[in-house]
Amino acid sequence: MQRWDYRVEETDRGLHNGQLRNLGADGWELVSEVVLVDGRGDRTVRSVLKRPRD
Numbered sequence: 877m878q879r880w881d882y883r884v885e886e887t888d889r890g891l892h893n894g895q896l897r898n899l900g901a902d903g904w905e906l907v908s909e910v911v912l913v914d915g916r917g918d919r920t921v922r923s924v925l926k927r928p929r930d
Contacts, residue, residue, distance in 0.1 A: 879929040882907075890921035903927040 883904060885891060890909060891899070899906075904925040912920045 880926045881929050883925045883927075885923045885925065887921050887923070888919060891923050899925060 885895075891906075896906065904927045907924045907926050909924075910922045912922060914920075
């Protein structure tokens with residue numbers, strides 16, 4: 877049965893192409909992104925990634 881490692885990255889604008897390329901080279905796959913807005917209007921992008929566990 878396949879097992880997965882998960883990673884969560886939080887940024888104010890989301891992951892840029894360079895970050896995604898570097899994470900992909902390490903075996904990470906972007907699963908989803910969610911934009912969170914707090915009561916003050918500040919925005920956070922939460923990116924969830926996974927990769928096969930060795």
